Structure formats: C-alpha cells, structure tokens
Amino acid sequence: MDAVSGGSVVTLVRGARRYGLSKSKIAAFEQCPRKLWLSKHRPEAALVDDGAEARFATGHEVGEIACGLWPTGVMVEAEPDLAAAVARTRTLIDQGWSEPIFEATFEHDGVLVRVDVLLPMRDGWAIAEVKSSAGVKDYHLGDLATQAWVVARSGTPVSSACIRHIDSSFRLQREGDYAGLFRDAECLDLLADLIADRDAIVARARAVLAGDEPDVRAGEHCARPFACEFSSYCARHDPPGPDWPISLLPRTGRAIAARWAEEGLFDLNDLKPGVLANAVHERVREATVTGEAYLDRQGAIEATKGWAWPRAYLDFETIGPAAPRWVGCRPFQQIPFQFSCHIEAEGGEIIHTGFLSIDGGDPRRACAEALVAQLGAERCGAIIAYNAAFERRCVRDLAEAFPDLAQALIEIEARIVDLLPVTREVYYHRDQRGSWSIKAVLPTIAPDLAYDDLEVKDGGAAQQAWFEAARAETSNTRRDQLKAGLETYCERDTEAMIVLLRRLTGAGRVDGPGVGARP
Structure with a gap:
C-alpha cells in the first residue's frame, strides 16, 4: 500500500485552472516546492528510478497481506474512476458499513486520498496507513496528517490514526499465516500541528503549481527523505x-x-x-593532493599472514523480503540464494565453485548443504569476505535453521576473516573518493575488472533479478539470461578480492592463474 500514491484531479473553478492534489504530491511539495512543480510541468526531466518497480512490488505485496488479515473487509476499486471510488466510500459509510474498508477514497478541497485501511470504531473511524518498514519514520506523519485532514474535512469523524508497520520480531510459523506481522503505532495526538497546517500547505502547493518554476537551491532536502529524481535537472546550471x-x-x-x-x-x-x-583523513588528503596511492604493503602482510591456506573467497547474494516467504524466517531477514567461492592454493592455483537457486523456492537448505560440501576444513583454511559481518550473519542464520548442519556451519563461520578493515587500514587511492567499498576500490587496481559491463551490477540488481527469475511467467530464455548475469556478477566479487589481496601484499601476480590478465 506504500505503492499506492493516490490519484489527482484537475478541475476548473471560476474559469481558472485549479490543480488537484494527492498525498504523494503534497509530500513532494513538503520535500521541495520545485520537485512538485517539475513533477507536474516537466516530468520528462526526472531520472529513471531503477528501484521504483521493486519498491512498488514490495508495497503491493505488503498491502495485500494487510487486507488479507481482514477477510470481511471490502475493497474500494479505483475503476471506473476515482470519483466513483469517492462515491462508493461515502455510500458504505452512510449505510453503516461495520467492517474494514480498504483503499477508502475521500476528497476535500481538490485533495484526494486513498486510505489503506479504514476501520469502524465506536466514536468514529480509525485510519491505518500501511508501511513496509520496521517502524515509523518522520515523513510518514505528513502522509498520515494529509489523510486525516481530508477524511475529517469530508465529514467522516477520525478517532484514531496509526502507522501500521512491520513487526521485525515476527517469525513465520505456518506458510501463509501472517497474523502478527503488523504493529500499529498510534499517531493521532502527534498530528495536531501537522493537520492544522494542511490548509496553508495545500494553498501554497497549489500556488506553486500555478506559478513559474520555483528557484530552489540544492541542499539536504535533495536527498531526504528520498533522493529526488530531478536533482540532475536542478543542478544543470550550477x-x-x-x-x-x-x-x-x-x-x-x-x-x-x-x-x-x-x-x-x-x-x-x-x-x-x-x-x-584524524590519521585516515590526512591519508586521504595526501593521496588526493599528490595523486599517489597510499599502500602499506608490510602492514597488509602482517594483517593477513595468519590466514591459512588454501584460502577461500566468499560472497553471498541475498533477498530480504519485508514479508517472510518461508517458515522460520523473519521480516527483512537476508536469505542467501547464491554464493560465489574462489579457492586459492598457496602456489597460486585457483578453482571456482558456487551455488545459485532462482526457482522461487526456499533456497536455504540447498545453500547450507553446498557451503558444508564446498567450504569444509578439509578443502580450505581461511574464508575471506569483504565486510564479513554480513557473511557471518548469513551462515549463523543457516545454522539456526538446520540443526543437523549447525556444527559444520558454525565451524565455517569461525574461519571467516574480513578483508575490508585491512584494506581500509593499508590502502587508499584518490579515485575511491572516500569509499572503501569493493566497487570503489577495484577500478583503482584493475580497471578492466569493474562492474559497468555486467548485466547485474550490484546487490540491489541481484535481488531484482531473483524476483524476476522466480516469477512463473518469466520465460526460460529470460531466466537463463538472469542466471548467467547473476553468476557473472557474484563471481566478479570474489575474483575482485583475490586481485585486491594480491595487490595489497604483493604476493603472486595480480594476473595470477584463473584470475585473468590484469594491467
């Protein structure tokens, strides 16, 4: 239901054009008046939001679950038009409907809202705004205030207004049983000032839409609470x-x-x-000014000399759905559906292995078994990860889920070491631009081993690829393309760690066997 932004209407009042508003448009205005103006008058200036589809899908899924918990409720459809939805909502209320109303639609002063869940109470109606987050965020209150203002002004008494968010302590006990997934945070008492400001905010927003493009300087509002899709447009003349x-x-x-x-x-x-x-800051400054990379090779050798051979390089790809899909899982729990592993012998020989599941089923058992088979102590020593807390957490969750594999998985976790803090301590190139992410570091040591040429370029894209591949309607041809893209991307991550560690320690050639030629 986060995904439903609400409709907007354009009406004519006394011969002048009057711009209809919605919850999302008012939120855009509160972030930046120019954002609202551009969204109406120059929408083509917006950058493509690669994550919008995934967020919409998450919101839609969470909204459907919220509605499913009230089987006696009624959905107000947006068809044939939103005016009909307003009329349908009013009819239900006037006829004494006593069950939840989903997507209840109201209009006041040209502002139209669709309430996720409207619940009858003894002394009025309760508004529940469903969010696929683990708690209440500041910007949620503005959305809720707009809804409460419109509902109350349209003649429906509001006795409660809450954010219905995900309870992160929930654990799925039975497939499809989401009772207890949500927690309600009552907010009506917090909204008084925001509601009182709605008349003025609506008037100002409408004045902005009717005027010329506002001149607003860039600032923190360009990224909060959301990264603005018009940032590049606004900065073009800066x-x-x-x-x-x-x-x-x-x-x-x-x-x-x-x-x-x-x-x-x-x-x-x-x-x-x-x-x-700060010593690190001074190091960054000096490398930036001189153009010479900082490298403490002896420090890297000392920090990694205890990492036993053969060394394994491990990287997971995961999905973290807001609503857990499989029994035993928590909301937002990172579920590994893929890993890549390069195993490097002390003499330089490298073999690659891995795991990938994209059939839409629970991948955990097969992933755990593959880890035990491929990363047992008889096959490798130290297991190297980059920002290893993530890999350790994934392995611990698998050990908890499968007691028969727990001892072997805990032993694997104990051998995981972290290359990130070593890199942060001993290396910096100014082209990292203040970041030690593997994607920032890699181009400075192996430019042809970057990620720009890959179909799947980052973890977010990997998650989207899994969801697309898992859909029943995805063709076999497309699924094969996604499979190849995921395998290449995840393998690139572990290959990058080999190249990086060789660069830091000077051990072997950067273009060692199995890694490929590097400059």
Missing part, C-alpha cells in the same frame, strides 16, 4: 564544484566540510598538511 571536495573525507566528511566552508575552503587541495587531526 557552477561546478571542486573536483575533490572536503566532503569526500570518510564518515564525518560533510561536517568537516561545513566547518572549513566557514573559512572559505572547499577543496581538499586547499588544506595544508597536518590540519586534519
């Missing part, structure tokens, strides 16, 4: 900033940049040696 802004400094870079901006300094090249107290 003067170019420094190539190496101080904000690139890791973790606290924005705050540091703000302090130096007060002295008129914006570029890392403008900072003198020694002015940055």
Whole structure:
C-alpha cells in the first residue's frame, strides 16, 4: 500500500485552472516546492528510478497481506474512476458499513486520498496507513496528517490514526499465516500541528503549481527523505564544484566540510598538511593532493599472514523480503540464494565453485548443504569476505535453521576473516573518493575488472533479478539470461578480492592463474 500514491484531479473553478492534489504530491511539495512543480510541468526531466518497480512490488505485496488479515473487509476499486471510488466510500459509510474498508477514497478541497485501511470504531473511524518498514519514520506523519485532514474535512469523524508497520520480531510459523506481522503505532495526538497546517500547505502547493518554476537551491532536502529524481535537472546550471571536495573525507566528511566552508575552503587541495587531526583523513588528503596511492604493503602482510591456506573467497547474494516467504524466517531477514567461492592454493592455483537457486523456492537448505560440501576444513583454511559481518550473519542464520548442519556451519563461520578493515587500514587511492567499498576500490587496481559491463551490477540488481527469475511467467530464455548475469556478477566479487589481496601484499601476480590478465 506504500505503492499506492493516490490519484489527482484537475478541475476548473471560476474559469481558472485549479490543480488537484494527492498525498504523494503534497509530500513532494513538503520535500521541495520545485520537485512538485517539475513533477507536474516537466516530468520528462526526472531520472529513471531503477528501484521504483521493486519498491512498488514490495508495497503491493505488503498491502495485500494487510487486507488479507481482514477477510470481511471490502475493497474500494479505483475503476471506473476515482470519483466513483469517492462515491462508493461515502455510500458504505452512510449505510453503516461495520467492517474494514480498504483503499477508502475521500476528497476535500481538490485533495484526494486513498486510505489503506479504514476501520469502524465506536466514536468514529480509525485510519491505518500501511508501511513496509520496521517502524515509523518522520515523513510518514505528513502522509498520515494529509489523510486525516481530508477524511475529517469530508465529514467522516477520525478517532484514531496509526502507522501500521512491520513487526521485525515476527517469525513465520505456518506458510501463509501472517497474523502478527503488523504493529500499529498510534499517531493521532502527534498530528495536531501537522493537520492544522494542511490548509496553508495545500494553498501554497497549489500556488506553486500555478506559478513559474520555483528557484530552489540544492541542499539536504535533495536527498531526504528520498533522493529526488530531478536533482540532475536542478543542478544543470550550477557552477561546478571542486573536483575533490572536503566532503569526500570518510564518515564525518560533510561536517568537516561545513566547518572549513566557514573559512572559505572547499577543496581538499586547499588544506595544508597536518590540519586534519584524524590519521585516515590526512591519508586521504595526501593521496588526493599528490595523486599517489597510499599502500602499506608490510602492514597488509602482517594483517593477513595468519590466514591459512588454501584460502577461500566468499560472497553471498541475498533477498530480504519485508514479508517472510518461508517458515522460520523473519521480516527483512537476508536469505542467501547464491554464493560465489574462489579457492586459492598457496602456489597460486585457483578453482571456482558456487551455488545459485532462482526457482522461487526456499533456497536455504540447498545453500547450507553446498557451503558444508564446498567450504569444509578439509578443502580450505581461511574464508575471506569483504565486510564479513554480513557473511557471518548469513551462515549463523543457516545454522539456526538446520540443526543437523549447525556444527559444520558454525565451524565455517569461525574461519571467516574480513578483508575490508585491512584494506581500509593499508590502502587508499584518490579515485575511491572516500569509499572503501569493493566497487570503489577495484577500478583503482584493475580497471578492466569493474562492474559497468555486467548485466547485474550490484546487490540491489541481484535481488531484482531473483524476483524476476522466480516469477512463473518469466520465460526460460529470460531466466537463463538472469542466471548467467547473476553468476557473472557474484563471481566478479570474489575474483575482485583475490586481485585486491594480491595487490595489497604483493604476493603472486595480480594476473595470477584463473584470475585473468590484469594491467
């Protein structure tokens, strides 16, 4: 139901054009007036949102589950038009309907909203806005206030308004039984000021739509609460900033940049040696100014000398649905459906193995068995991951799910070591631009081993590929394409770790056997 943005209407009042509004349009205005104006007058300026379809699918799935928990409820369809939906909702209320109403539709002063769940109460009606998040976020309150304002102003008393969000402690006990998945956070008392502002906000939003394009400077609102799809359009005439802004400094870079901006300094090249107290920040500054990569090879050798051979390089791909699909799973639990593993002998020989399940079934058992078979102590020593907390968590969850495999999986978890903190401590190239993600580091050591040429380029795309492949309507040809894309992407991650560790320690050739030629 997050996915339903509500309709909008355009009416004529006294010969002048009057712009209808919806919950989502008011939310856009509250983030940035220019965003609202562009969404109406220049929608073609928006960048394509690659994650929109996945978010819509999640919202739709969660909304269907929320409705399914009330089998006696009635759905107000948007067809044949939203005016009919408003009339249908009013008829149900006026006739004393005593069960939940889904997508109840209301209009006041040209503002139209569709309420996810409207519940009859003794002293009025309760509004429940369903969200596929684990808690209440600040921007949820604005959405809820708009709904409460429209519902109340249209003549329906509101006695409760809540955010119905996912309870992250829920665990699926029986297939398809989602009783207990949601938790209601009552918010009506928090909405008084927001509701009181709705008249003024609606008037201002409508004035913005009727006027010329607003001139709004870029700022934090461009990314909060959502990354704005018009950011590139708005920045097209901005003067170019420094190539190496101080904000690139890791973790606290924005705050540091703000302090130096007060002295008129914006570029890392403008900072003198020694002015940055943090050793990592000074390292980043120096590498940026000189253009010479920082590499503490001896430090890398010392940090990794205890990593036993043969070394395995492990990377998981996972899905984390808001509503758990399989018995024993929690909301948002990362379920591994794929792993890639390169096993490297001390002499340089490399073999690749892995696992992939995209048939839509529960992949956990097969994944756990493959891990035990391929990563047992008799086959490898240290198991190297990048940001290893994630891999350890995946393995622990599998051990919990399958007690008969738990001992072997816990032993595997105990051998997982982390290449990320080693890299962060001993290496930096200015082209990383303040990031030590594997995708930021890899192009600085092996440009031809990047991800831009892959069909699946990141973890988000891998999740989308799994969901597409798992659909019954997906053709075998397309499923084979997705399978190949996933295998290439995940293998690239573990291949990258081999190349990186060789670059850090100087052990063997960067273009060692099985890895392929590197510059």
